[in-house]
Amino acid sequence: MSMEPTPSQTIGPFFHYALFTEDLSELVAPGHPDAIRVEGKIFDGAGDIVPDAMVEIWQANAAGRYNHPEDDREDVPLDENFLGFGRAPTDENGSFSFLTVKPGAVPGPDGSLQGPHILVSVFARGVLKRLATRIYFPDEEEANEHDPVLASVGDPDLRSTLVARSEGGAFRFDIHLRGEKQTVFFDV
Amino acid sequence: MTHETTLAGYRRADGDPEHLYPEYKSTRLRALDKPLAIQPHTLSEITGPAYGHGKVRELDHDLTRQHEGEPLGERIIVTGRVLDGDGRPVRNSLVEVWQANASGRYVHSGDRHPAPLDPNFTGAGRCLTDGDGRYKFVTVKPGAYPWGNHENAWRPAHIHFSLFGEAFATRLITQMYFPGDPLFEHDPIFQSVRDPKARHRLVSTFDLETTEPEWALGYTFDIILRGRESTPFERPHE
Ligand SMILES: [Fe+3]
Numbered sequence: 001m002s003m004e005p006t007p008s009q010t011i012g013p014f015f016h017y018a019l020f021t022e023d024l025s026e027l028v029a030p031g032h033p034d035a036i037r038v039e040g041k042i043f044d045g046a047g048d049i050v051p052d053a054m055v056e057i058w059q060a061n062a063a064g065r066y067n068h069p070e071d072d073r074e075d076v077p078l079d080e081n082f083l084g085f086g087r088a089p090t091d092e093n094g095s096f097s098f099l100t101v102k103p104g105a106v107p108g109p110d111g112s113l114q115g116p117h118i119l120v121s122v123f124a125r126g127v128l129k130r131l132a133t134r135i136y137f138p139d140e141e142e143a144n145e146h147d148p149v150l151a152s153v154g155d156p157d158l159r160s161t162l163v164a165r166s167e168g169g170a171f172r173f174d175i176h177l178r179g180e181k182q183t184v185f186f187d188v
Numbered sequence: 189m190t191h192e193t194t195l196a197g198y199r200r201a202d203g204d205p206e207h208l209y210p211e212y213k214s215t216r217l218r219a220l221d222k223p224l225a226i227q228p229h230t231l232s233e234i235t236g237p238a239y240g241h242g243k244v245r246e247l248d249h250d251l252t253r254q255h256e257g258e259p260l261g262e263r264i265i266v267t268g269r270v271l272d273g274d275g276r277p278v279r280n281s282l283v284e285v286w287q288a289n290a291s292g293r294y295v296h297s298g299d300r301h302p303a304p305l306d307p308n309f310t311g312a313g314r315c316l317t318d319g320d321g322r323y324k325f326v327t328v329k330p331g332a333y334p335w336g337n338h339e340n341a342w343r344p345a346h347i348h349f350s351l352f353g354e355a356f357a358t359r360l361i362t363q364m365y366f367p368g369d370p371l372f373e374h375d376p377i378f379q380s381v382r383d384p385k386a387r388h389r390l391v392s393t394f395d396l397e398t399t400e401p402e403w404a405l406g407y408t409f410d411i412i413l414r415g416r417e418s419t420p421f422e423r424p425h426e
Contacts (some may be wrong), residue, residue, distance in 0.1 A: 003275050003412045005201045006389050007381045009363040010212075012348060014296040018286030018312035019350065022243070044217040052298070058237055058356050068235035070195065070355075085237030108230050119232055119356050126214025128205040128380050130359055134232075149227045158222075177218045187200065187224035188233055188357050 008129035013052050015123075016089055024087040027057075027100040034062060037170035038135065039097040042090050042122065045178030049094025053124035055175075057086040057098060057135075059117075064104025076104075102137065108148045115143035115150065122175060132188040135173045136163045149186075158184050196417045197229030198357040199273060203386030211376035213337050229357060229417075236355040240282030240316060249315035251287075251327040259309035261290025261328030263404040266364070266392065269321040270351060273415020277321025284314045284350040285325055292331030292345075301333050326404065332371060344371035344378060353413040364409045365391045 028035050038057075042050040060066045065076040067084050084103075088096040100118070108114040115136055122131040136144050144150055144163065153159045161183045164171035175183050208219035247253050252263060266285075270278040288294045288311060291303035295310050309328065317323050330345045346363040353359065365378065372378055381387040389412070398406025 002415060003271060003273050004203055004386065004389065005273060005414050006360065006362055006411045007386045008201075008204045008360060009348075009381075009390065010214075010377060011350075011361050012363075013298055014288075014294040015286055015348065017295055017310065018314075018348075019284060021312070045219075045221070046217050048217070050218070056359075058232070058235075060232075066231065066235040068238070068355075070235050071231060083237060083239065085239050106231050109228050114230060114232070117232070121356075121359055123361055124218060126212070126216075126218035128207060128209060128212070128215060128219075128377075130361065131220065132356075149230070152227055153225050158225075178221050182220055182222050184222070184225050185220055186227050188227075188229070 010125060010128050011054060011123040013125040015054060019054065019087065020089060024085070025098050027082065027084065027086045027098065030099065032101065034101045035099055036102050037097065037099055038118065038164065038173060039095065039170050040173040040175060041094040042096070042124075042175045042177065043094065043181075047179070049090075050124055050177065051090055051092050051094050053090040053096075053122055053127075055088050055090065055096045056121040056123075057100070058119040059084045059100065060103040060106050062101045062104055064106045064116075066106070105143055112148045113143070113146060115140050115147035117147070117149075120175075122177075127177070131177070131185045133175065133183055133185050134162055135171070137171065138163055138166050153184055195231070195234060197234060198355060198414045199417055201414050203381065203383050203389070205380035205382070209376060209380040212380055233357045234355045236352060236358065239352060240314065241280070244282070244314055244316055249313055249323075249325050251309065251311060251313045251325065253326075254310055255308040257308040259289065259306050259328050261306075261309075261331075263326070264329050265324065265326055265398050265400065265404050265406045266347065266409060267322065267324040267398055267406070268392075268409040268411060270317050270323065270353070270411045270413065271321055272353070272358075272413050277317070277319070278353055278413060279317055279319055279321055281317045281352055281354070282314060283317060283323045285312070285347050287311045287327065287330040287347045288333055290328045290331050292333035303331070303333070329366070337376060342371050342374070344369040344375050349411065351411060351413065358413045360411070360413060362411070363390060366407065367391055367394055
């Protein structure tokens with residue numbers, strides 16, 4: 001029996017007190033030896049910051065395994081303590097920030113290997129359905145070159161919106177919702 | 189190691205709003221204006237967080253019992269099932285809700301509506317679906333509230349819902365409305381869903397069975413997440 005999905009609606013502006021009852025921006029403890037910081041700002045089509053968005057991330061662990069039953073590759077270690085999920089609001093400066101580990105490479109279609117990447121969902125007032133994008137890493141040039149999803153984005157300028165920059169010891173990933181500099185969003 | 193060919197992606201959703209719906213003003217600067225990039229679903233999209241397990245406390249689903257006293261307003265029960273696109277229950281999955289109080293005011297520093305806050309109502313709840321995919325909240329009916337979108341703009345009464353389903357691909361944030369609301373035709377957020385049949389799927393049903401005598405009106409609202417493709421793609425192997 002096939003059923004039609006319930007449509008999406010905007011998250012609106014008033015979600016914080018319900019969705020941030022705990023800090024979900026740190027996927028690993030601050031002292032973790034492999035911790036990385038991933039941060040950025042969100043901008044609208046006029047170049048103004050978006051201070052009322054919610055960003056969620058989903059990623060594999062450092063070995064490249066997802067904490068999910070569909071990823072049953074027993075030869076890749078699973079870390080039960082690493083859920084791989086994070087959630088952060090943008091603040092009054094339009095900034096979000098996560099503390100996590102760099103994910104390992106994960107398999108792609110047809111025997112390919114995907115470069116290390118973090119999946120991102122953006123929700124905000126004025127955004128009627130989830131925006132999905134991917135964060136790739138600037139120090140993974142070779143892996144990125146062979147990544148099938150990056151390759152499917154033909155235009156190199158567009159592709160570059162998916163790669164974080166190294167900045168002040170962190171990975172910087174700004175998200176532009178609209179306009180010239182718009183980030184590539186995927187039809188997930 | 190080689191695996192069987194068993195991974196299947198998720199069907200794309202029909203009936204969602206377009207990103208740009210100019211009548212809803214905030215979309216004008218926030219809607220993307222380049223086409224979405226098409227990608228196949230990979231292991232990354234067909235996995236997703238099992239977040240919320242062990243986090244939900246006993247009274248989190250009862251928004252009328254989170255304070256000393258009882259909130260003002262019309263007490264209601266909202267229940268339904270979370271199903272995948274093939275009608276199978278989505279079990280043990282987090283449902284988060286938030287809403288205005290009976291006067292139409294949110295407990296949020298950004299809400300400037302000059303309607304009273306209720307010291308006995310926060311308006312945030314969560315629960316895990318059971319073995320049938322069922323969730324249940326006890327709350328009060330939220331009030332309509334004005335917003336600055338256009339002259340005399342009012343949101344119909346609604347409850348915000350957040351759902352995960354089983355994969356990154358099934359993540360959904362939506363709003364549940366109440367049957368017969370006269371504000372429907374004036375609300376660009378509701379109307380951003382252009383297909384009337386799809387729009388109807390956002391409206392709960394009054395249900396006498398769920399209604400508890402001398403206590404609370406009952407509404408049912410089933411939530412359908414995207415279904416799995418029937419054709420598996422090649423399972424990654426190394
Ligand atoms: Fe609302």
